[in-house]
Structures are given as structure tokens and as C-alpha cells.
Amino acid sequence: MTLVGTSARRADGEDKVRGAARYGMDYLEHGTLVAKVLRSTVPAARITELDCSTAASMPGVRAVATAADAPGLSGLVIVKDQSLFATDVIRYVGEPLAAVAADTAEQAEAALAAIDVSLEPLEPVLDLEQSLAEGSRLIHPDWESYETAMPGTRGGNLAWESRVERGDVDAAFDRAHLVVEDEFRTQRQHQSPIEPHVAVARYEQGRYVVHTPTQFPFNVRGRIAELLGIRISDVRVIVPPIGGGFGGKLDVMVEPFACILTRKTGRPVRILNSRSEELATCGPRENAIVRLRTAVAADGTLLAQDGEVIADNGANSSGETVLVANVAPLVLGGTYRIPNARYASKVVYTNTPPTAAFRGVNGPYCVYAQEQHLDRIARELGMDRRTLRMKNLIRAGESMVNGQQLDDAFLTQAMDKVDEIRPWQDAHTERKPFRGVAVVPLTWITNPLPAGASIKLEEDGTATVTCAGAEIGTGAVTTGVLQIVAEQLGLRLEDVRVSPTDTDTGGYDGGAQGSRTTYGMGNAALDAATKVRDQVLEVAATMLEAGSDDLEIVDGTVRVAGVPDQQVAVASVVATAMFDSGPIGASGKFATPPIPFDSGCMAGAAVTSFAAPLYQAHMAEVEVDPETGRVTVLRYVVAQDVGRAINPQMIEGQIQGGVLQGIGYALFENLRLGDNGEVIDDDLESYRLPTAADAPPIDAAILENPCSYGPLGAKGAAEPPIIPVAAVIGCAVSDAIGKTMNELPLTPFSVLQAITEDQDRAVRSDQRHL
Amino acid sequence: MSHSFTLNGQPVDVAVAGMTSLLSVLRDQFGLLGAKLGCGEGRCGACTVLVDGEPVDSCIYPVANAEGAAVRTVEGLESHGEPLTRIQDALLEHGGVQCGACIPGVVMTLTALLETESSIDDSTIRSSLSGNICRCTGYQKIIDAAQAAANANGGPQ
Numbered sequence: 028m029t030l031v032g033t034s035a036r037r038a039d040g041e042d043k044v045r046g047a048a049r050y051g052m053d054y055l056e057h058g059t060l061v062a063k064v065l066r067s068t069v070p071a072a073r074i075t076e077l078d079c080s081t082a083a084s085m086p087g088v089r090a091v092a093t094a095a096d097a098p099g100l101s102g103l104v105i106v107k108d109q110s111l112f113a114t115d116v117i118r119y120v121g122e123p124l125a126a127v128a129a130d131t132a133e134q135a136e137a138a139l140a141a142i143d144v145s146l147e148p149l150e151p152v153l154d155l156e157q158s159l160a161e162g163s164r165l166i167h168p169d170w171e172s173y174e175t176a177m178p179g180t181r182g183g184n185l186a187w188e189s190r191v192e193r194g195d196v197d198a199a200f201d202r203a204h205l206v207v208e209d210e211f212r213t214q215r216q217h218q219s220p221i222e223p224h225v226a227v228a229r230y231e232q233g234r235y236v237v238h239t240p241t242q243f244p245f246n247v248r249g250r251i252a253e254l255l256g257i258r259i260s261d262v263r264v265i266v267p268p269i270g271g272g273f274g275g276k277l278d279v280m281v282e283p284f285a286c287i288l289t290r291k292t293g294r295p296v297r298i299l300n301s302r303s304e305e306l307a308t309c310g311p312r313e314n315a316i317v318r319l320r321t322a323v324a325a326d327g328t329l330l331a332q333d334g335e336v337i338a339d340n341g342a343n344s345s346g347e348t349v350l351v352a353n354v355a356p357l358v359l360g361g362t363y364r365i366p367n368a369r370y371a372s373k374v375v376y377t378n379t380p381p382t383a384a385f386r387g388v389n390g391p392y393c394v395y396a397q398e399q400h401l402d403r404i405a406r407e408l409g410m411d412r413r414t415l416r417m418k419n420l421i422r423a424g425e426s427m428v429n430g431q432q433l434d435d436a437f438l439t440q441a442m443d444k445v446d447e448i449r450p451w452q453d454a455h456t457e458r459k460p461f462r463g464v465a466v467v468p469l470t471w472i473t474n475p476l477p478a479g480a481s482i483k484l485e486e487d488g489t490a491t492v493t494c495a496g497a498e499i500g501t502g503a504v505t506t507g508v509l510q511i512v513a514e515q516l517g518l519r520l521e522d523v524r525v526s527p528t529d530t531d532t533g534g535y536d537g538g539a540q541g542s543r544t545t546y547g548m549g550n551a552a553l554d555a556a557t558k559v560r561d562q563v564l565e566v567a568a569t570m571l572e573a574g575s576d577d578l579e580i581v582d583g584t585v586r587v588a589g590v591p592d593q594q595v596a597v598a599s600v601v602a603t604a605m606f607d608s609g610p611i612g613a614s615g616k617f618a619t620p621p622i623p624f625d626s627g628c629m630a631g632a633a634v635t636s637f638a639a640p641l642y643q644a645h646m647a648e649v650e651v652d653p654e655t656g657r658v659t660v661l662r663y664v665v666a667q668d669v670g671r672a673i674n675p676q677m678i679e680g681q682i683q684g685g686v687l688q689g690i691g692y693a694l695f696e697n698l699r700l701g702d703n704g705e706v707i708d709d710d711l712e713s714y715r716l717p718t719a720a721d722a723p724p725i726d727a728a729i730l731e732n733p734c735s736y737g738p739l740g741a742k743g744a745a746e747p748p749i750i751p752v753a754a755v756i757g758c759a760v761s762d763a764i765g766k767t768m769n770e771l772p773l774t775p776f777s778v779l780q781a782i783t784e785d786q787d788r789a790v791r792s793d794q795r796h797l
Numbered sequence: 798m799s800h801s802f803t804l805n806g807q808p809v810d811v812a813v814a815g816m817t818s819l820l821s822v823l824r825d826q827f828g829l830l831g832a833k834l835g836c837g838e839g840r841c842g843a844c845t846v847l848v849d850g851e852p853v854d855s856c857i858y859p860v861a862n863a864e865g866a867a868v869r870t871v872e873g874l875e876s877h878g879e880p881l882t883r884i885q886d887a888l889l890e891h892g893g894v895q896c897g898a899c900i901p902g903v904v905m906t907l908t909a910l911l912e913t914e915s916s917i918d919d920s921t922i923r924s925s926l927s928g929n930i931c932r933c934t935g936y937q938k939i940i941d942a943a944q945a946a947a948n949a950n951g952g953p954q
């Protein structure tokens with residue numbers, strides 16, 4: 028074992044630093060037309076007329092597409108309620124009405140302006156609670172007719188509900204020493220990768236060939252097919268290098284427009300979102316309300332919890348919000364022992380842009396709510412906040428709320444590691460006025476979706492991996508998987524390559540999401556590499572007249588262990604095999620083994636368990652400026668279990684990047700909606716992203732607690748670092764100012780308001796004493 | 798209208814409207830795709846190139862302003878016989894590259910810093926990067942790389 032566990036340089040790195048990497052946004056074909064989309068400017072209306080005749084005959088205009096061209100209904104797996112274009116009814120500002128392909132961008136824009144739209148306004152439903160209220164206008168009056176992938180509670184403006192119930196919650200509340208109740212509200216957060224959504228499509232031999240920088244090529248392929256009403260295999264998705272995604276490039280977005288227009292024109296069509304289209308129409312992390320009520324014993328033991336999560340779906344289920352609804356109960360009940368629990372996770376329609384997956388999905392706000400709530404419980408009990416957590420933490424062999432036993436739970440170890448780096452006692456005693464500290468443990472999931480990969484050996488003894496795993500930037504495909512393969516095949520890292528991501532050549536892959544690439548694709552590639560290795564050894568054994576068990580492969584040479592001069596180059600083995608048994612190559616595959624859980628306790632759950640669970644703890648020390656309300660993160664500590672660290676430097680990079688995205692979410696990122704449910708922050712001036720000045724010093728410890736079914740023990744690593752950040756910073760701010768903070772983000776304004784409210788109250792009570 | 802400047806050391810001449818962005822001239826006229834159109838609003842720095850040694854957001858920089866100037870892009874960096882320049886190499890060595898969409902811009906900003914600043918520390922690096930958004934890395938490894946390249950430099954190049 029020499030390669031796995033080293034911080035090898037990324038194989039695609041040189042191209043990237045030279046500016047030679049050709050991203051989705053750089054991909055061009057000859058004779059390409061430009062596509063633009065006409066989008067609604069109102070949140071709710073009936074379309075009485077959509078006249079494209081003038082637009083269609085304008086100079087340079089090659090085709091116009093409307094709802095008639097995309098008859099299908101789609102959605103991310105669970106509820107099929109999304110049409111590509113608004114059909115009869117408009118449901119949000121930004122909803123596509125028509126699309127145009129023209130020779131130039133200016134001509135396409137001019138054509139959009141010439142499309143005649145007549146509307147009858149409808150009453151918009153914008154607010155989550157208003158949407159669920161009795162008598163609210165239905166956003167999807169035909170909700171019952173939509174196809175769903177599984178049974179679940181739905182109805183009216185409730186798009187989906189997942190429920191988990193364990194034990195006797197009401198009885199536990201009756202005998203509680205203390206009952207605490209809180210409500211939290213959190214905002215939308217936008218992924219905002221540097222590269223916007225972009226696609227080039229071409230219609231060729233009766234199929235659609237789409238170049239698009241997507242995280243999940245097979246999802247985009249299936250969704251295009253669904254929306255256009257064609258066969259899945261009539262679409263081929265090719266993925267160029269991706270300029271960032273963070274969940275924002277999981278769903279189909281601009282691709283179907285390019286497909287329809289290339290079919291109509293017979294020319295390649297390119298569509299590129301502007302930054303304002305990105306912010307205004309590409310699904311962000313949803314805004315949500317979390318209500319928690321908890322029963323506690325006098326010694327701080329958690330007895331029961333009753334929780335309700337209300338998440339904004341926006342106008343349809345094109346994003347992951349419905350699919351992951353049940354992750355909310357799992358994360359609320361996955362870190363602490365809560366013997367009696369009742370959770371309802373509701374996803375609600377509003378006349379706002381659809382929401383979608385952002386790294387960590389609903390984790391960041393559920394954890395934020397849970398941890399603020401626990402700190403309040405600790406304050407009311409007069410108990411140390413870390414002690415309360417340690418007391419209730421799930422230990423190895425204990426179960427999560429779904430009845431899933433966590434045999435490898437590593438939460439206390441993660442908490443202890445953080446404590447070793449920055450002892451809680453010291454941080455606590457060194458506190459000054461307006462400084463705060465907090466520590467948060469967390470159990471999280473590795474996305475369990477399956478993967479396929481194949482490997483062939485070339486005549487020169489090098490290896491090529493073919494797969495449809497998307498290299499989103501983490502290095503998981505171009506380096507992590509290659510490290511695993513090179514190690515297994517006994518080749519040098521530079522002698523193993525991966526061919527471009529293509530749904531025609533690569534086996535199914537569940538996408539670059541939920542930290543699953545190293546885990547899922549790593550397993551599939553390891554399976555293929557093991558078979559290839561066996562083939563090499565079998566041929567070499569004959570060549571070397573030795574038993575294959577006595578052979579080892581080192582740096583591209585097969586040798587008899589302990590007999591250095593009895594050896595043969597892998598290239599010679601390949602040549603011999605070629606005419607003997609045929610070219611060397613094999614396919615590998617992986618599906619997550621079944622994870623036992625208690626299915627009786629859940630309803631409407633698409634995600635039922637935490638596959639390859641991983642454990643971590645985060646700690647933060649903050650300072651609040653009492654004059655301005657500004658929060659400064661002074662110090663940040665992470666201890667994270669990754670199962671097995673394939674490339675420690677890359678994992679560190681994921682931790683640092685995830686934490687800073689979490690700091691943005693905690694302190695300032697807020698994709699606000701206006702009075703029409705439209706995105707207000709549609710440029711990067713008003714939607715501020717974290718800069719180098721916002722990055723605090725981070726101490727990161729990588730823990731190895733192997734997963735029995737992970738490749739070489741590895742589990743997910745990239746997604747979770749964002750999840751506990753808002754919680755730990757929020758709790759540290761609360762500690763600094765002595766107040767529960769019920770809303771994110773913690774802007775200077777909201778923090779200052781919290782401080783002054785306290786001062787006002789103090790002044791008032793002083794006056795009473797006088 | 799015609800505009801003349803040097804591009805990566807070569808004299809060039811382009812006939813486009815003066816308000817055309819330098820970025821679209823580089824990408825559309827010269828096929829130099831290293832600088833990226835991240836936002837087109839002067840906010841992300843993915844389009845950063847050097848004009849007379851100064852980093853500029855080429856997406857909002859009118860080509861007319863480059864008249865007579867020396868324009869340098871990531872494609873034109875001189876690595877003095879090495880495969881990569883110091884900062885390019887350091888970015889890879891320190892793991893400062895993830896998706897890489899910000900990286901051509903970051904490389905140009907840090908190249909300018911290394912060429913002009915004699916004493917480089919954490920705060921000069923951070924402030925030089927204030928116009929370059931990296932959504933992936935959390936910046937720490939980019940900062941480590943810049944510091945390492947500066948140390949290897951032993952002062953201005």
C-alpha cells in the first residue's frame with residue numbers, strides 16, 4: 028500500500044492551472060446557434076395567449092419552442108409535477124414560457140421581446156404557512172393526477188410529507204422534568220458555482236447528443252427524456268470538466284431547451300445562463316421553518332422530541348426537496364439518543380422559484396435548529412453544553428431514530444479529538460465578554476446510489492478507466508478513484524487514466540452527490556481492478572511458471588514475491604494475453620448492501636437510512652462586535668471520520684471549502700424573495716459570496732473509522748463539512764450574547780437587534796427595581 | 798474601429814467596437830479560453846488578466862482601454878523552462894485547485910502580486926485575492942500556495 032493515503036497531485040491539475048481545461052462553458056461546435064429563454068415576470072397567472080408568429084419570422088431566428096414541444100411531466104424521482112414550459116398556468120417568476128434559437132444572442136433577445144403574452148393574473152401564494160392554511164388557492168389543482176414514485180401523504184399545497192414515529196412520545200412528555208419548545212426560520216442559499224449552467228446539444232442519427240457540465244449525467248439524461256416524451260437511450264450526455272456544482276448541477280436545467288431547438292433547426296444549439304438567470308431560476312437550498320419540542324429529565328437525559336419541518340418546494344418538485352424530505356427526521360434523530368420521537372417533514376408548494384439540493388440538503392438548517400434548541404435546554408437546566416451533548420450522544424451499537432443500529436458510531440471519538448485540539452474547558456474559561464464558543468457533533472450519510480465502471484489495459488501496460496462518474500472538482504474521479512485503481516493494479520498513478528464522462532460508454536452512476544463518488548465509484552472501480560488484476564496474474568503465472576498467489580505487481584512489473592529477477596512487465600503480459608485469451612479488461616459494479624432499519628416507524632420516506640454513516644464534530648470560537656453586531660470567527664476546529672483517507676490533502680480541501688460555504692450560510696448568504704416571490708438578489712453584488720477575508724483559521728483532523736463495505740474502508744467525505752457550521756457558529760454567537768438566535772443568517776443587523784433587545788429589557792427591569 | 802495592443806508579447810490588432818469587453822475579444826477573436834466568463838459583472842474575478850501588469854476584470858474592461866498596453870493571459874505565462882510557473886506549481890502542490898474555474902484568474906492575480914510586492918504575508922495575499930471568488934476551496938490552500946511561491950521567490954521576480 029503506497030498510493031492510497033498519499034496526497035497525490037490531481038491528474039487534471041496541470042490543465043486547470045494553465046487555463047487549458049475546456050469546461051462546459053468553453054465547449055463550442057461549428058455553426059452553433061444561440062438559444063435564449065423567455066421567462067415569466069409574474070408569479071401566478073393563467074396564460075390566455077402566447078403568440079410567437081412575429082418572433083419566428085424575425086431576422087436570424089431559426090426556431091421557437093413552446094409547451095407543445097415538451098409534452099412530458101417530470102420531477103426529481105418522487106413527484107412528476109414539472110413541465111418544461113408553463114402550460115396554461117404560470118407558477119413562479121422566472122418560469123419558462125418559450126425559447127428561441129437564433130444566429131446571434133442579440134437576434135434571440137429581440138425575438139423574445141417580440142413574443143406576445145396575454146395573462147389573467149391569479150392570486151400568488153408565497154408564504155409557507157399561508158400556503159398550508161385552509162382555503163388557500165391551490166398551486167397545482169391537478170395534484171392528484173400526477174404520477175408519484177411511491178406512496179406518501181400529499182394533498183392541496185402539501186407536495187409531500189415524510190413521517191417518523193418511535194416510542195410513546197406523549198407519555199414521555201407527561202413525565203418530563205422540563206419541556207422546551209422553539210421555532211427556527213432559515214433562508215434560501217444559492218450554490219453559485221463559478222461556471223453557470225450551459226449546454227450544447229446536437230441531433231445526430233436520431234439521438235440527442237448533449238454536452239453539459241452536470242453532476243449527475245444519468246439524471247439529466249432521464250429528465251430530458253421525460254420532459255420531451257422520448258426514450259432515455261435516445262439521449263447521450265457527455266460531461267466536460269465541471270466548473271463547480273455543490274448540488275446546483277444535479278437537476279436538468281438548460282439542456283432540454285437546447286435539445287428541442289437542435290431537433291427543430293438541424294443545427295447545434297448552445298444555451299448559457301447569465302449570472303442573473305442562475306440566481307433567479309436555478310434551485311437554491313430551500314427556506315424552511317423548524318419547530319422542536321423536547322422533553323428532558325432533570326439530569327439532562329433527552330426523553331422525547333416532537334418536531335415539524337416545513338420546507339419550501341417552490342412551484343414544483345424539479346429539485347431534490349421532496350426526495351430528501353425524510354433526511355430531516357433522520358438527521359434530527361441521528362446524533363443523539365432520542366428514545367421517543369415524532370417528526371413530520373412537510374414540503375410545501377409556493378409560487379416561488381423551485382428549490383433544490385445544495386450540499387447537505389436540509390441538514391444545515393435541521394442541525395442549526397437542533398443545536399440552538401439543545402443549548403437552550405442546557406441553559407434552562409444550568410448544565411454545561413458539552414456535557415449535555417456527551418450525555419446523550421449515540422454510542423457504538425445504539426440506534427438512530429429509524430431503528431438503524433450504528434455499530435461503528437464514532438461521535439464520542441470525534442468530540443474527544445476536537446477537545447484534544449482545543450480543550451472545551453480552556454475555551455470556556457478564556458472567554459471574554461462578547462466572545463462565545465460552541466461544539467456540535469453530527470452523524471451524516473454517504474449517498475448510497477449504485478455505480479458501474481470498467482477498466483482495460485492498454486498495449487503499453489497502462490490502464491484506462493471508463494465510467495460516467497462526474498468530476499465535479501473534488502478530484503474524486505480524476506485522482507481518488509485512480510489512486511484506488513493504481514494501487515490495486517500495481518501501476519504508477521500516472522499510468523492510470525480515466526476517459527471522459529459519457530452516458531454511452533460509462534456504466535450507470537448515481538452522480539457526484541452526497542460524497543458518493545469515492546465510495547460508490549471507488550467500489551465499482553475497485554471491483555473492476557480486482558478482476559483485471561486476476562487476469563494479469565493468471566497470464567503472468569504461466570509466463571513466469573509460478574503460482575499466481577506468489578505474484579505481486581509493483582510499478583508496472585509482475586514479479587515473484589521474494590525472487591526479484593523473476594519478473595515480467597505488465598505490457599508483456601498484455602501482449603501475451605491478447606492472442607492467448609483476448610484483451611485484458613473487466614467491468615465492476617457496486618450497490619450499497621441492505622441496511623437494516625425499522626420500516627414500520629416511517630411513512631413517505633424515500634431516504635430510509637444513513638448508508639456508510641460518517642461522524643464528525645465541529646467547534647467554533649467567535650467574537651461579536653457589540654457596536655456593529657458583526658460576527659468574527661476566531662477559530663474553527665473540525666474532526667471528521669472519513670472511513671479511510673484516500674487523499675488526505677483533498678479531504679482537507681473539502682473541509683476548508685465546506686466550512687466556508689457554511690460560514691456564508693450562517694452569517695450573510697441569503698437569497699431573498701420579493702413581494703412577487705421573485706429573487707431579489709440576482710447579481711453577485713447583492714448576493715455576496717465568501718471571500719478570502721471571510722476564511723477563518725481551521726484546524727482539521729481526519730479520523731479513520733473504516734466502513735466495512737466502503738472501498739478500502741472509505742466512506743463519504745466531501746459533503747458533510749458544510750452541515751454543522753451554521754449550528755456551531757449560531758450557538759457560539761448565542762453564547763457570546765446570551766440569547767437564542769431563531770433565524771438565519773446572523774447578519775450584523777439581526778445580532779445587533781438581539782443584543783439591544785436584551786439591553787432594552789435590562790433597562791426596563793432596572794427601572795422596575797428603582 | 799481598430800485597437801492595437803500586445804497580447805502575451807505579440808502585437809495584435811482587432812477591429813471591434815471600443816466598448817467590447819476585453820474578455821470577449823480574448824475568447825471570441827483569439828480563441829484564448831483560459832479567462833472565464835464567471836459572472837460578467839466584475840464580481841468574481843474568473844476573467845482576470847493583466848493589463849500592463851495590473852489585474853483587471855476583463856469582462857467589464859473595454860478593449861479600447863487596452864490600446865497600446867501589454868495584455869497578459871494565463872496562456873502567456875513564462876515558466877522559464879519549467880513545466881509550470883512557481884505559482885501554478887505551488888497551487889497544485891498545496892491542493893489549491895478543485896473545480897479550477899476560478900484558477901486562471903487566481904493565477905493572474907497572484908502572478909501580479911509576486912511580481913510587484915517585495916514582502917508578501919497572509920494579509921497581502923488575502924487582500925490581493927479580494928476580487929477573486931473561489932466557491933470550492935475556502936481559500937486556505939490557495940493562500941498557502943501563494944505564501945510558498947513567495948518564499949521560493951525570495952522577493953520580486
Ligand code: FES
Pocket residue numbers: 833834835836837838839840841842843844845854855856857
Ligand atoms: S467574469 Fe469578470 S468578474 Fe466575473
Ligand code: FES
Pocket residue numbers: 221270271500893894895896897898899900930931932933934
Ligand atoms: S476551485 Fe472551484 S471556484 Fe475555485
